[in-house]
Amino acid sequence: MSEVLKTRREGAVQVLINHNPAARNALSIELYHALLAALADAQADPSVGALVLTGADNFFCSGGNLNNLATRRDLSVAKRRESLEGLNSLVRAFRACPKPVVAAVEGGAAGAGLSLAMACDLLVTTPSAFFSLAYVKVGLTPDGGATSFLAEFVSRQVLTELCLTGDRVNGERMQALGVVNRLVPAGTAEAEAIALAQQISRGPAQAMARIKSLCLQAHHNSFEAQLELEADYMVEAQATAESAEGIGAFLGKRAADFAALRGKV
Numbered sequence: 001m002s003e004v005l006k007t008r009r010e011g012a013v014q015v016l017i018n019h020n021p022a023a024r025n026a027l028s029i030e031l032y033h034a035l036l037a038a039l040a041d042a043q044a045d046p047s048v049g050a051l052v053l054t055g056a057d058n059f060f061c062s063g064g065n066l067n068n069l070a071t072r073r074d075l076s077v078a079k080r081r082e083s084l085e086g087l088n089s090l091v092r093a094f095r096a097c098p099k100p101v102v103a104a105v106e107g108g109a110a111g112a113g114l115s116l117a118m119a120c121d122l123l124v125t126t127p128s129a130f131f132s133l134a135y136v137k138v139g140l141t142p143d144g145g146a147t148s149f150l151a152e153f154v155s156r157q158v159l160t161e162l163c164l165t166g167d168r169v170n171g172e173r174m175q176a177l178g179v180v181n182r183l184v185p186a187g188t189a190e191a192e193a194i195a196l197a198q199q200i201s202r203g204p205a206q207a208m209a210r211i212k213s214l215c216l217q218a219h220h221n222s223f224e225a226q227l228e229l230e231a232d233y234m235v236e237a238q239a240t241a242e243s244a245e246g247i248g249a250f251l252g253k254r255a256a257d258f259a260a261l262r263g264k265v
Contacts, residue, residue: 005034006056010194012049012201012259014042017056024062025055027112032086039093046262049201051097052193053120054104058186060129063111066138087112087144094119095216098209100200104193105129105171106186115144121212124182124193125171131179134166152219153178204242204258 006017016038018025042048055061064087072080094101094116103109103120108130117123117131133142133150142163150159154177162169175183184192200208210233218226237243241261249256 004028004031005038007038010052011198012047013194013197014038014045014048014051015190015194016051016053018054018061019056021057021059023065024059024108025057025113026062026065027087027116028065028068029086032090035090036093039097042099043097046205048099049203049205049259049262050100050102050197052102052104052190052197053094053116054190054193055106059107060103060105060109061113061116062108063113063134069140084143087115091115091119091145098212099205100197100208100212102193102197102200104189105131106189108132108168110134111142112144112146115142115146115149118149118179119145121215122181122193122196123174123179124184124189124196125174125180126184126186126189127170127172128186129171129189130168131171131174132166132168133163136164137166150179202259204240204246204256205262206240207237207242207246210237 004018004020006019008015008017016035018031020026020028020031039051042051072083075083100122101120102122102124103117105117105123105125106129109117110130110132111134114131114133133146135142147159147163150162154162158177161167169177171180171183174180182192182196214226214230214233217229221229242258245258245261246256
């Protein structure tokens with residue numbers, strides 16, 4: 001695995017560690033490629049039930065490397081647009097991954113680092129960790145889906161404030177805005193994220209993939225479209241080994257063993 005990405009297993013949870021501490025874990029093309037490969041591997045491995053994304057040395061991600069961004073002014077429009085596809089492809093991959101992904105944010109998530117954290121399905125952070133869209137301070141505009149992600153939680157006025165000021169928002173305010181799932185003491189975000197991912201990973205893989213899809217589309221579909229999608233997924237789910245196990249376990253007053261079905265449904 002690339003040096004910019006460290007990985008380890010915690011039971012059924014695959015932990016992905018953005019590892020570029022000298023640059024506060026800034027994003028890079030190498031990281032995009034490494035994360036895309038890691039997501040593909042996890043998706044193909046039935047023993048992986050969930051993933052955790054975090055950063056080395058108690059800092060999630062400082063966003064794009066400004067030294068690299070400064071050189072793009074000399075590129076053609078087409079080349080500048082092409083260079084953004086690395087980030088966009090990664091964000092799409094996290095959202096499309098059928099397995100739940102939990103972000104563990106210590107220190108800070110700035111710029112596209114915030115986009116990457118919010119591309120995950122769940123977010124664990126600390127009261128003092130900061131989130132910022134500081135693009136405006138260097139004459140740039142948000143990318144990586146940041147405005148779309150935040151618009152699901154905050155009013156237009158709050159979104160505009162965050163983007164136009166570039167101010168840092170701490171974990172407590174992000175939780176109050178509804179963005180954060182777990183607010184934990186500093187230094188414990190990764191452990192809490194792993195515990196949450198381990199809990200989730202014991203669930204039914206196919207059903208969870210459908211649930212993730214439903215949740216991703218609920219904010220954008222019309223009521224009728226979402227109603228139809230729910231019905232389609234329910235019809236599919238009723239015929240699976242997962243539902244047979246889950247219903248059988250409930251009626252038999254025992255714990256369901258979905259882990260035994262991984263790779264068989």
